[in-house]
Amino acid sequence: MSALGHLGTGSVASATPSDQPVAGGRRRRWVPYVLLLPGILWLLLFFAIPCLELLATSLYDPSGSLETGYAMTWHFANYSDAVREYAGHFGRSIGYAALTTLITLLIGYPLAYAIALKGGRWKNLMLVGVIAPFFTSFLIRTLAWKVILSDDGPVVSTLNALHVPLPDGRLLATGPAVIAGLVYNFLPFMVLPLYASLEKLDPRLLEAAGDLYARPVSRFFRVALPLSMPGVVAGTLLTFIPAAGDYINAQLLGTTRQYMIGNVIESKFLKVGDYPGAAALSFALMAAILVLVLVYVRRAGTEEVL
Amino acid sequence: MTEQDHGNTDADLHIVGVTKRFGTFTAVDDLTLTVPQGSFFALLGASGCGKTTTLRMVAGLEEPTAGRILLGTQDVTRLRPYKRPVNTVFQSYALFPHLSIFDNIAFGLRRRGIRDHAKQVEQMLHLVELDGYGSRRPAQLSGGQQQRVALARALINQPQVLLLDEPLGALDLKLRRQMQIELKRIQTEVGITFVHVTHDQEEAMTMADTVAVMNAGRIEQLGAPTDMYEFPGTAFVANFLGQSNLLAATVTGVSGDDVLVQAYGERFSLPAARCRLTAGTAWLGVRPEKLHLAPTPDAVPTGHQAVRGEVTDSSYVGVSTQYLVRAPWGDELTVFVPNSGIAAPLAVGSEVVVHWRPEHAFLIERAPDETVAPMPEPEDAVGVGT
Ligand SMILES: Nc1ncnc2c1ncn2[C@@H]1O[C@H](COP(=O)(O)OP(=O)(O)OP(=O)(O)O)[C@@H](O)[C@H]1O
Ligand SMILES: [Mg+2]
Numbered sequence: 001m002s003a004l005g006h007l008g009t010g011s012v013a014s015a016t017p018s019d020q021p022v023a024g025g026r027r028r029r030w031v032p033y034v035l036l037l038p039g040i041l042w043l044l045l046f047f048a049i050p051c052l053e054l055l056a057t058s059l060y061d062p063s064g065s066l067e068t069g070y071a072m073t074w075h076f077a078n079y080s081d082a083v084r085e086y087a088g089h090f091g092r093s094i095g096y097a098a099l100t101t102l103i104t105l106l107i108g109y110p111l112a113y114a115i116a117l118k119g120g121r122w123k124n125l126m127l128v129g130v131i132a133p134f135f136t137s138f139l140i141r142t143l144a145w146k147v148i149l150s151d152d153g154p155v156v157s158t159l160n161a162l163h164v165p166l167p168d169g170r171l172l173a174t175g176p177a178v179i180a181g182l183v184y185n186f187l188p189f190m191v192l193p194l195y196a197s198l199e200k201l202d203p204r205l206l207e208a209a210g211d212l213y214a215r216p217v218s219r220f221f222r223v224a225l226p227l228s229m230p231g232v233v234a235g236t237l238l239t240f241i242p243a244a245g246d247y248i249n250a251q252l253l254g255t256t257r258q259y260m261i262g263n264v265i266e267s268k269f270l271k272v273g274d275y276p277g278a279a280a281l282s283f284a285l286m287a288a289i290l291v292l293v294l295v296y297v298r299r300a301g302t303e304e305v306l
Numbered sequence: 307m308t309e310q311d312h313g314n315t316d317a318d319l320h321i322v323g324v325t326k327r328f329g330t331f332t333a334v335d336d337l338t339l340t341v342p343q344g345s346f347f348a349l350l351g352a353s354g355c356g357k358t359t360t361l362r363m364v365a366g367l368e369e370p371t372a373g374r375i376l377l378g379t380q381d382v383t384r385l386r387p388y389k390r391p392v393n394t395v396f397q398s399y400a401l402f403p404h405l406s407i408f409d410n411i412a413f414g415l416r417r418r419g420i421r422d423h424a425k426q427v428e429q430m431l432h433l434v435e436l437d438g439y440g441s442r443r444p445a446q447l448s449g450g451q452q453q454r455v456a457l458a459r460a461l462i463n464q465p466q467v468l469l470l471d472e473p474l475g476a477l478d479l480k481l482r483r484q485m486q487i488e489l490k491r492i493q494t495e496v497g498i499t500f501v502h503v504t505h506d507q508e509e510a511m512t513m514a515d516t517v518a519v520m521n522a523g524r525i526e527q528l529g530a531p532t533d534m535y536e537f538p539g540t541a542f543v544a545n546f547l548g549q550s551n552l553l554a555a556t557v558t559g560v561s562g563d564d565v566l567v568q569a570y571g572e573r574f575s576l577p578a579a580r581c582r583l584t585a586g587t588a589w590l591g592v593r594p595e596k597l598h599l600a601p602t603p604d605a606v607p608t609g610h611q612a613v614r615g616e617v618t619d620s621s622y623v624g625v626s627t628q629y630l631v632r633a634p635w636g637d638e639l640t641v642f643v644p645n646s647g648i649a650a651p652l653a654v655g656s657e658v659v660v661h662w663r664p665e666h667a668f669l670i671e672r673a674p675d676e677t678v679a680p681m682p683e684p685e686d687a688v689g690v691g692t
Contacts, residue, residue: 204398211392215417
């Protein structure tokens with residue numbers, strides 16, 4: 001043990017031979033913290049400090065402006081005002097994000113399952129296919145959806161030809177269009193973690209389930225799904241959180257009636273210049289997501305996740 | 307003895323002309339066998355000879371390239387696994403890691419909608435000596451304990467056919483013997499057909515009604531354990547089930563009830579009933595425990611066959627001492643002498659005469675160009691009777 005200690009610390013600590021065993025043992029305990037340091041500094045500098053800054057901004061007096069400057073008045077009413085005034089946007093954000101998450105899960109799970117368990121030698125190619133859209137910018141991809149869903153675009157004309165009734169006779173500038181854009185943009189965030197956990201699923205367990213009288217459906221719900229829960233949790237979080245804060249899809253594919261909380265924050269920060277209001281909304285959104293996520297992870301965690 | 311003499315009004319397991327190819331590799335080659343209902347069938351064979359593949363086809367986890375599998379009169383060749391009255395104890399256990407031991411064992415009963423399974427599960431846990439382990443997860447058990455859970459999980463369903471793929475391999479000797487007795491008891495009581503893959507020759511011999519030795523995807527020989535051991539059909543079986551001394555011989559003639567052979571310039575004879583051929587090239591085989599050592603030719607009992615030699619090695623293994631004796635032609639014969647305390651141990655270098663009763667030898671086929679007996683890889687050869 002002490003010989004290993006020497007080996008482990010020899011390159012880090014050039015202590016005198018006499019105190020090496022003791023000093024070696026003590027220094028070893030520091031190594032993890034030293035390794036953590038860059039990450040901690042990064043977090044402090046680019047997350048904790050900006051967050052505090054934002055928190056402070058959210059409590060400034062709302063009557064100030066960039067020109068006249070802001071006064072710190074611990075104006076907690078910023079929060080109640082923001083939440084009261086934009087409750088609809090909040091609700092829509094959470095609702096759209098939840099629907100998006102559900103739809104990406106329903107599309108992404110079979111996709112990830114097929115790639116992981118039936119992909120064979122096409123596995124890598126199929127994964128590239130999932131990631132390929134990332135090679136163009138988020139904005140361009142969403143703009144492309146504007147064309148796809150436009151009134152004389154392929155989707156609407158197909159639906160018309162099939163006599164599927166559309167509200168207002170159109171798709172663009174509706175809630176479904178925004179959700180379609182969100183689903184499209186966030187699908188890879190769902191598929192990749194799902195793939196990672198399904199890839200680890202031992203096919204022999206599925207065989208064993210089949211051997212023990214489990215039909216394909218119960219085999220899925222009793223074995224495959226529970227064992228891929230870590231991927232489901234990761235995928236839903238990676239989809240839900242950014243989707244709830246997204247504003248590009250609502251802006252390009254919707255109208256003000258589909259605007260989400262991200263649109264409000266964007267306009268307050270960049271157009272109106274209401275910094276305290278924008279900051280309060282941002283913080284409220286963060287808190288809401290945090291609470292939802294905690295509840296979700298706890299529930300999912302106590303049930304089937306290992 | 308088990309070959310298709312039961313007609314088809316039974317619930318026997320029939321494997322008829324089954325072949326399985328993976329690409330160009332043939333894992334199971336035109337296999338035909340019948341396992342009578344309620345019998346204990348042991349499948350032995352070197353690693354990679356297709357035992358697991360055979361079981362998987364019976365379980366429905368692998369589809370045969372050709373051939374049919376029948377349970378009684380029902381053709382199950384294309385039946386989905388969950389529809390077959392067959393359960394498997396997997397070589398890799400394949401326990402569900404997210405379920406407790408209790409839930410693992412109850413899995414099959416629950417899938418069939420059997421509600422009151424708690425008592426049965428407890429009985430199973432008791433049977434495999436894991437009382438009180440029901441709430442643990444598989445990862446919290448040792449390898450041998452996991453193996454017993456795998457056994458319980460399959461056994462509780464009381465299937466028509468139970469497939470066991472080396473189900474006791476990870477257990478220590480004492481527990482293994484105990485589980486063997488339990489398995490045998492369950493098998494006789496409930497009348498389940500057991501198809502049991504094992505590497506333990508003793509296990510196969512003591513438990514099975516029928517033993518089949520597989521080699522490269524084919525059944526090399528099939529029969530009752532004692533018949534297989536006392537009169538092996540091929541050189542592979544002779545060396546796979548226990549050990550044999552095989553001398554490359556040529557049949558020189560038949561004299562009455564005896565067959566005369568010549569090996570390395572020496573003449574031997576044995577009863578025709580112990581010969582699988584009466585002309586051409588052959589292996590003359592004798593089991594090591596059927597060989598005896600005498601100090602001088604005069605001490606050899608009349609009628610015995612004898613070969614002079616020199617002891618080159620002796621190893622004491624408790625119940626017996628295993629000697630290697632070099633014959634005049636250079637090959638070494640293995641001789642097991644029981645440590646009964648009657649004869650004094652022989653020193654390495656002693657001149658001895660190896661002798662045996664003619665009816666203890668057997669004569670099996672040998673290709674003319676074969677001079678070295680086919681030996682299974684050392685790790686494949688199943689336990690040596692001592
Ligand atoms: N899915 C597969 N694809 C290709 N080859 C396979 C496959 N499964 C098995 N094989 C090959 O078929 C042969 C028989 O395999 P099998 O698992 O039946 O051996 P086994 O007799 O059970 O051996 P062991 O005693 O080591 O368990 C092996 O050579 C193996 O490599
Ligand atoms: Mg095997």
